[in-house]
Amino acid sequence: MGNQFLEVKDLEVVYTQNKKMVHAVNGVSFSLGKGKTLGIVGETGAGKTTISKAIMRILPDVGARITNGEIYLNGESVLDKSEEEMLDVRGKVVSMIFQDPMTALNPLMTVGDQILEVIELHNDCDKKEAVKLAGDMLEMVGIPRVRYKEYPHQFSGGMKQRVVIAMALACNPELLLADEPTTALDVTVQAQVLGLIRDLREKYDTALILITHDLGVVAQTCDEVAVIYAGQIVEYGTKEDLFDHPTHPYTLGLFGSLPGMAEGEKRLHSIVGLPPDPTNLPEGCKFWPRCPHMTEACKGEIPVKHLSETHYYRCLKDRNPDGTFEDQTKPGGNENG
Amino acid sequence: MYKYVIKRLISMIIIVVCAGIIVFTLMYLAPGDPARLQLGQWATEDVLAAKRHELGIDLPYIVQLGKFLYNTFLRFDFGISWQSSMPVMGELAVRLPRTLMIGIPSMILSVVVGTVLGIFAATHEGRLGDSLTMVLTMVLVSAPDFWVALMFIILFAAKLGWVPAFGIESLKSYILPIICSALPVMAVNARQARSSMLEVIRADYITTARSKGQKSKVIVRRHMFPNALMPIITGVAGGLCKVVAGSPVIESVFSIPGVGAYLLSGVNYRDRPVVCGCVVFFALFTSIVVLLMDLCYAFLDPRIKAQYSK
Ligand SMILES: Nc1ncnc2c1ncn2[C@@H]1O[C@H](COP(=O)(O)OP(=O)(O)OP(=O)(O)O)[C@@H](O)[C@H]1O
Ligand SMILES: [Mg+2]
Numbered sequence: 001m002g003n004q005f006l007e008v009k010d011l012e013v014v015y016t017q018n019k020k021m022v023h024a025v026n027g028v029s030f031s032l033g034k035g036k037t038l039g040i041v042g043e044t045g046a047g048k049t050t051i052s053k054a055i056m057r058i059l060p061d062v063g064a065r066i067t068n069g070e071i072y073l074n075g076e077s078v079l080d081k082s083e084e085e086m087l088d089v090r091g092k093v094v095s096m097i098f099q100d101p102m103t104a105l106n107p108l109m110t111v112g113d114q115i116l117e118v119i120e121l122h123n124d125c126d127k128k129e130a131v132k133l134a135g136d137m138l139e140m141v142g143i144p145r146v147r148y149k150e151y152p153h154q155f156s157g158g159m160k161q162r163v164v165i166a167m168a169l170a171c172n173p174e175l176l177l178a179d180e181p182t183t184a185l186d187v188t189v190q191a192q193v194l195g196l197i198r199d200l201r202e203k204y205d206t207a208l209i210l211i212t213h214d215l216g217v218v219a220q221t222c223d224e225v226a227v228i229y230a231g232q233i234v235e236y237g238t239k240e241d242l243f244d245h246p247t248h249p250y251t252l253g254l255f256g257s258l259p260g261m262a263e264g265e266k267r268l269h270s271i272v273g274l275p276p277d278p279t280n281l282p283e284g285c286k287f288w289p290r291c292p293h294m295t296e297a298c299k300g301e302i303p304v305k306h307l308s309e310t311h312y313y314r315c316l317k318d319r320n321p322d323g324t325f326e327d328q329t330k331p332g333g334n335e336n337g
Numbered sequence: 338m339y340k341y342v343i344k345r346l347i348s349m350i351i352i353v354v355c356a357g358i359i360v361f362t363l364m365y366l367a368p369g370d371p372a373r374l375q376l377g378q379w380a381t382e383d384v385l386a387a388k389r390h391e392l393g394i395d396l397p398y399i400v401q402l403g404k405f406l407y408n409t410f411l412r413f414d415f416g417i418s419w420q421s422s423m424p425v426m427g428e429l430a431v432r433l434p435r436t437l438m439i440g441i442p443s444m445i446l447s448v449v450v451g452t453v454l455g456i457f458a459a460t461h462e463g464r465l466g467d468s469l470t471m472v473l474t475m476v477l478v479s480a481p482d483f484w485v486a487l488m489f490i491i492l493f494a495a496k497l498g499w500v501p502a503f504g505i506e507s508l509k510s511y512i513l514p515i516i517c518s519a520l521p522v523m524a525v526n527a528r529q530a531r532s533s534m535l536e537v538i539r540a541d542y543i544t545t546a547r548s549k550g551q552k553s554k555v556i557v558r559r560h561m562f563p564n565a566l567m568p569i570i571t572g573v574a575g576g577l578c579k580v581v582a583g584s585p586v587i588e589s590v591f592s593i594p595g596v597g598a599y600l601l602s603g604v605n606y607r608d609r610p611v612v613c614g615c616v617v618f619f620a621l622f623t624s625i626v627v628l629l630m631d632l633c634y635a636f637l638d639p640r641i642k643a644q645y646s647k
Binding site: 164 | 462463538539540541542544545546547548549550551552553559560563564637638639640643
């Protein structure tokens with residue numbers, strides 16, 4: 001099953017909170033080859049972190065459930081593995097850089113020991129060698145080895161993020177899930193950290209899923225891009241597909257006035273209105289309440305339309321050759337009255 | 338670090354002296370004439386006056402207070418009980434071991450069982466084991482201790498005859514008091530341990546630890562437990578403070594002549610040296626425990642240690 005390195009099929013994740021069902025991920029499918037980079041973009045709460053945690057099976061034991069879907073890694077089904085088998089996958093085959101460096105480290109353990117932990121779990125070497133390796137990792141992310149015995153509170157946010165990165169890369173994973181690895185950092189450090197990740201990817205041919213809000217980063221780093229809205233991929237394609245022919249109204253909104261992207265806007269645009277309530281998602285297209293091209297038909301089945309081998313989007317409307325939509329009805333037409 | 342300890346020791350002395358002044362003043366202001374309480378209703382005014390002079394309570398407040406502070410804190414003498422004419426210090430020394438015989442095992446029991454139960458409940462959140470633990474601890478927290486003690490006496494002493502119902506003749510007679518005073522504290526500890534573990538379970542660094550491929554048993558031991566330990570230690574220290582004070586209720590129900598019962602009778606007879614002596618002793622012990630607790634925090638948490646050594 002599956003010829004790609006990572007395949008995710010129809011993934012659905014539900015959180016239960018105060019007796020309510022939070023539909024965080026609603027049928028996400030994608031695949032990723034060795035050494036390739038997939039960018040995931042989308043607003044806050046779209047389910048990006050949830051997808052990554054599902055791939056590693058580190059969603060909370062209580063209150064989170066993968067209700068549907070399949071995940072294949074190297075052709076093996078991740079969801080069918082036992083917890084024990086997963087222990088050998090986590091940290092070694094797949095590892096994750098977490099979104100918030102301020103809380104991702106154990107405050108009572110030295111940073112060195114926290115890196116050491118993952119090395120000892122997956123490398124067959126004695127303690128001394130492992131300690132040396134952990135020190136090497138620190139130096140690799142630009143932290144002097146002498147700070148091995150310091151605690152997270154003695155580190156700045158950017159340095160903590162580097163420690164998290166060192167931990168994620170310590171065992172040369174085949175797949176790295178980087179969840180907004182640079183959001184917490186200032187601009188100069190951002191560039192360094194991204195450079196670091198890129199170097200490592202080239203060195204070890206690591207596949208990378210990069211979650212980010214930064215279109216500049218996507219443009220520089222990613223091969224393919226998935227745009228996520230309310231737990232669904234609304235548009236997927238190569239970087240060129242998305243930057244040159246953004247098609248879904250949500251993508252268009254996010255990317256804003258895209259031409260001139262290279263030097264101009266780097267951050268995602270914000271779109272009028274709020275993301276939908278994940279406990280009570282709209283029928284049909286999840287985006288219709290905010291969509292300028294909304295029609296009554298948008299509340300029904302939404303087909304996935306392929307524009308090319310690599311490029312698809314999820315919308316009723318067909319794209320005109322000039323990139324605009326053919327509106328059968330004016331936005332806010334009277335049929336919803 | 339040692340600078341911090343010295344600072345704390347100085348403030349500790351101030352606190353204990355203040356506690357002494359407050360309890361002395363309260364006893365001074367308490368209604369009731371100690372002389373009449375001792376000599377009975379029909380004692381004549383002359384006899385009463387002589388007794389008051391003997392006890393030294395005819396002197397002005399400030400003089401009495403001064404004498405009390407001088408004797409207590411400079412000569413380490415708690416005085417002589419008005420009721421029994423025995424030195425308070427000696428009486429405390431006799432009674433304290435009995436109280437500790439109940440207090441220490443009961444504290445160990447409540448801390449160990451409570452913490453283990455709490456961790457069990459937290460790691461089984463929402464499942465049957467968790468619900469049962471929570472119901473059980475709720476019952477134990479809310480059941481009045483004298484009632485539990487009486488029920489235990491009826492069942493284990495009267496009906497089954499496994500242990501004596503009261504007294505301190507054999508070691509066996511300590512079993513029921515130990516269990517009775519451990520149960521409510523154990524329940525509180527269990528709930529505390531559960532809630533602080535639950536807070537830690539949701540922490541991001543636990544997800545990080547899982548993402549490394551660490552076994553869940555090791556995660557509980559190495560990452561969760563140390564982080565959940567602070568509130569648990571606070572609970573333990575609270576329990577430890579109560580150990581020397583004993584429980585007047587439990588000691589009365591089981592007729593154990595311990596410190597708690599001593600303080601209770603002291604209050605009943607307006608026996609000022611007894612009450613003041615007990616309270617100063619408790620205050621001293623409590624502040625030592627609190628200091629040790631804070632040092633424990635610093636030992637466990639590098640952030641707190643960093644604050645102290647500034
Ligand atoms: N432990 C949880 N319990 C309940 N709901 C959760 C939990 N974690 C996430 N959610 C909900 O699931 C949805 C998706 O969350 P997720 O963290 O995956 O979003 P995200 O795309 O990573 O957002 P951000 O860009 O802010 O990181 C949100 O609506 C969020 O409120
Ligand atoms: Mg996120």
